[in-house]
Amino acid sequence: MSMPALSVRVARKTFGGLVAVNDVSFDVRQGELLGLIGPNGSGKTTLLNLISGALKPSGGEILLGGQPIGGLAAHHIAQKGVARTFQLVRVLPSLDAEQNVMAGAVFGHRRTWGAEARALARELLHRVGLGGREHVPVSAMTYIDQKRIELARALASDPRVLLLDEWLAGLNPTELQVGISLIDELRREGRTIIMVEHVMDAIRTLCDRCVVMSSGVKIAEGRVEDALSEPEVVRAYLGDEDA
Amino acid sequence: MSPLPFNLTQEELRAGAVGAALVIVAALLPVFDQAYYLALGVNIMLYAALCTAWTLFSGPTHYISLASAAFFGLGTYSVGLGIDHLPFPLLVLIGAGCGAVLAGIVGVATLRLSGVYFVIFTLGLAELVRQLVSWGQSKITTRMGLYVFTDFTEKHIFWMLLALTVLVFITGWLINRSRLGFAMQVIGNDETVARHVGIDTARAKIILFMISGAFIGIAGAICAPRYAYIQPNSAFNPTISFLVVIMALLGGTKRLWGPLVGVIPFTILMDFVTAKFPNHTSIVMGIAFLAIVYFIPNGVTGLIEQARTKLRSRMGAPAVKPGEVQP
Numbered sequence: 051m052s053m054p055a056l057s058v059r060v061a062r063k064t065f066g067g068l069v070a071v072n073d074v075s076f077d078v079r080q081g082e083l084l085g086l087i088g089p090n091g092s093g094k095t096t097l098l099n100l101i102s103g104a105l106k107p108s109g110g111e112i113l114l115g116g117q118p119i120g121g122l123a124a125h126h127i128a129q130k131g132v133a134r135t136f137q138l139v140r141v142l143p144s145l146d147a148e149q150n151v152m153a154g155a156v157f158g159h160r161r162t163w164g165a166e167a168r169a170l171a172r173e174l175l176h177r178v179g180l181g182g183r184e185h186v187p188v189s190a191m192t193y194i195d196q197k198r199i200e201l202a203r204a205l206a207s208d209p210r211v212l213l214l215d216e217w218l219a220g221l222n223p224t225e226l227q228v229g230i231s232l233i234d235e236l237r238r239e240g241r242t243i244i245m246v247e248h249v250m251d252a253i254r255t256l257c258d259r260c261v262v263m264s265s266g267v268k269i270a271e272g273r274v275e276d277a278l279s280e281p282e283v284v285r286a287y288l289g290d291e292d293a
Numbered sequence: 294m295s296p297l298p299f300n301l302t303q304e305e306l307r308a309g310a311v312g313a314a315l316v317i318v319a320a321l322l323p324v325f326d327q328a329y330y331l332a333l334g335v336n337i338m339l340y341a342a343l344c345t346a347w348t349l350f351s352g353p354t355h356y357i358s359l360a361s362a363a364f365f366g367l368g369t370y371s372v373g374l375g376i377d378h379l380p381f382p383l384l385v386l387i388g389a390g391c392g393a394v395l396a397g398i399v400g401v402a403t404l405r406l407s408g409v410y411f412v413i414f415t416l417g418l419a420e421l422v423r424q425l426v427s428w429g430q431s432k433i434t435t436r437m438g439l440y441v442f443t444d445f446t447e448k449h450i451f452w453m454l455l456a457l458t459v460l461v462f463i464t465g466w467l468i469n470r471s472r473l474g475f476a477m478q479v480i481g482n483d484e485t486v487a488r489h490v491g492i493d494t495a496r497a498k499i500i501l502f503m504i505s506g507a508f509i510g511i512a513g514a515i516c517a518p519r520y521a522y523i524q525p526n527s528a529f530n531p532t533i534s535f536l537v538v539i540m541a542l543l544g545g546t547k548r549l550w551g552p553l554v555g556v557i558p559f560t561i562l563m564d565f566v567t568a569k570f571p572n573h574t575s576i577v578m579g580i581a582f583l584a585i586v587y588f589i590p591n592g593v594t595g596l597i598e599q600a601r602t603k604l605r606s607r608m609g610a611p612a613v614k615p616g617e618v619q620p
Contacts, residue, residue, distance in 0.1 A: 104485070125491050125493045134489055145478065145482060157491035
């Protein structure tokens with residue numbers, strides 16, 4: 051069996067007395083799209099922050115291709131090959147579309163520069179559906195276009211693992227279809243992706259497997275249909291009485 | 294605006310030509326006057342170099358450094374202590390090295406802190422260095438000052454400062470074209486994103502602060518022969534730090550040439566005030582500082598840019614990229 055792309059081993063994060071991530075473990079295989087789901091406040095984004103280095107784990111280990119990355123600085127982790135998008139979209143407002151994407155190509159896992167970085171940025175803008183808009187200031191773009199910029203920026207580093215933090219949130223139904231097919235393309239391309247998502251349709255269509263969290267604890271893991279029908283998952287989402 | 298053209302753009306060529314012409318005109322000043330206007334010219338050149346060097350770091354990071362006097366004083370003292378033993382150019386390099394090392398230490402210690410703490414730390418540091426030098430001098434040399442005798446006259450100092458200013462500009466331009474410059478643009482926009490695309494933000498800021506500190510150290514070294522007699526109170530004069538901030542903010546720190554727009558009128562104003570009302574310079578500085586921060590936070594160049602944007606949008610043309618302050 052080949053080595054998992056990413057392993058989370060008894061990862062733990064506490065804020066004072068609050069245990070936001072409570073000894074969570076799971077593996078992500080090469081080329082897999084793993085859904086990370088759970089009710090609000092269950093610790094999904096915190097877990098993503100531990101992987102990307104935005105937060106340091108209080109305990110446990112995170113391995114990228116067998117190499118420990120837990121507790122490294124965010125820029126080290128990015129250079130080793132973890133790229134992410136943010137729950138609340140974060141673009142670089144004073145730069146144009148092309149420069150935004152180039153930021154991902156220049157400093158990250160794939161370090162390009164000059165004409166090469168520019169060409170890569172153009173190619174990716176085209177990929178996410180923003181071809182021909184290279185020099186539009188991103189502050190003038192719509193929400194979904196800013197999300198596309200963020201995705202292109204993350205892809206520009208050619209990451210070994212891509213983290214999508216509610217990338218589909220806030221899109222209208224038409225945009226949602228576009229967004230889902232975009233992620234689907236990435237999956238078919240063989241990208242390894244972890245997506246935190248509330249849009250259940252997207253999880254069902256896209257994910258190979260999913261991990262369900264509740265109150266910081268992993269309560270289920272497996273094929274999407276199986277995981278979602280586990281009693282504990284139903285209880286976490288709908289409350290005790292309905293279970 | 295794009296950070297990465299490897300060939301010169303038309304705009305860059307034009308800016309280079311205008312810059313070269315201005316430098317030639319400025320270089321001719323000592324030919325026409327060797328007295329009042331040259332002295333004023335030296336002051337303007339000094340602050341042009343200092344403010345541009347300060348802006349290299351503070352422009353993109355928005356960190357206000359009040360440590361300029363410390364870097365400057367170290368440069369001055371490098372010359373003061375070594376002038377009898379080593380050639381002047383070497384002492385200038387030592388001054389640059391001292392400035393860079395001090396900036397590096399300050400950077401490692403404080404750049405992880407947020408803005409306000411950085412301001413206070415740099416102010417306190419400059420004062421600490423001054424006190425340490427005074428103390429060291431009284432213990433070791435048992436004198437309060439150092440004599441610096443050279444063959445340099447005012448015009449030589451003017452030319453050296455002009456050359457330094459040019460060097461700072463070229464460095465700034467090269468930085469803007471480099472990975473470091475692009476990294477600073479990303480950091481200025483969103484530091485979290487910067488970290489997550491793989492930028493070592495602390496390292497980038499420290500490198501930039503060291504470059505800035507080195508140039509300020511060089512300026513101090515060049516000015517040592519002008520003072521002839523060096524004391525801690527003049528070499529590490531905190532007024533230098535404050536004037537640098539005021540002039541740079543008056544001009545605007547978004548563009549490398551922004552500070553120049555503040556330096557020229559303000560140096561002339563300060564010259565006038567020092568001559569006519571020597572006891573009221575601090576009041577003028579204070580009022581100027583308040584006025585700038587209240588009324589033109591983006592500096593004169595910021596005002597010009599705003600006016601241009603407004604004009605263009607009124608004329609129906611698409612507005613240029615807005616250059617507001619980043620959140």
